Amino acid sequence: MANLDELAVALRSHALPPVAQWHPELCGEIDIVIRADGRWEHEGGEFRRSELQMLFAGLLRREGGEYYLVTPAEKLRIRVEDQAFLITLIDVQDGCIELLTNCGERLSLGREHPLQFSWWQEVLLPMVEVRDGLFARFGRSAWYELVGMAEERDGGWWIVSDGEEYHLPDE
Template sequence: MTENILESLAKNVANMEDSNHPPVHLWSPEHCGEINIVIQHDGSWMHDGGLIKREALVRLFSSVLWLEDSQHYLKTPAEKLSITVETTPFLITQMAVKDAGTEQQKILFTSSYGDTVLLGSEHPLHLDKNIIQDQEVPLVMVRYGMMGRLARSVFESVVELGEFVESDKGDYLKVLSDGVVFELS
């Protein structure tokens, strides 16, 4: 049965226009159950306990990720199936910087699925202590309210770009991108 659901999802999504992201925000299917898919902390996708090895299938499914009432779904025009996400649905694995060290500096993040976001007002960066117990986790908004967790190497690069500021409120890291200053304490 779950193989039929996977095939159906793949067909529904494959028939869409070839674009960065399907318009999942325009679709209103009824919740039709759950599928035993888990997005693990390391960004790998599991189905019925086995690793989904086909990168094209993972990218396809990641393009129809949806968050609603704190639950993650795979959503097509015809189906909405709940899935499990261990920490965040996106893992930010790459970073690029344009105009580094200037007022026009722009930081671009890319997820392991190929999503690219410009750190700024639409895609803010913050530290969250609720994702992993007793750890501050750097998160950036990716899409539809879903967050991407910065890989350690990416966050280290952000720290190198930032400026440490000492203040009476406490020390923090100041990072500039797309005209927005982020204060990470």
């Protein structure tokens, strides 16, 4: 996708707030759930405005196994079924695989955002750390596109991005 940069800028036209520097007391919970398929829901209904979802994604913090929306004055627990983000688009620029999440965050697969694998409900899933312990799982089409870039070598399959090499597990 030639316009991945433009799409990322359009989706996230503002800098992320410094949530790691904010330490308010826990105020309670809010009925927001991030579903395993990347959908955000509030009180059982799906978010209708992507701008609101992206705003909340910028306020998201993970502490241990819990997820919170954090502002300078409030900290509210939310529920996340699998991972906080979903990788939806992939592009290759100058030997680097660029990833775009469902919340408009652009990542470069490599040293800062390495390809990792984790078990979830007895399935091995690929993911990348987005920031501060928040991970993005690959959406099905993005994963298939990435696998299509793999090179066969030494009896296995490898992904190369930004000088880093990742072996794809056999499972």
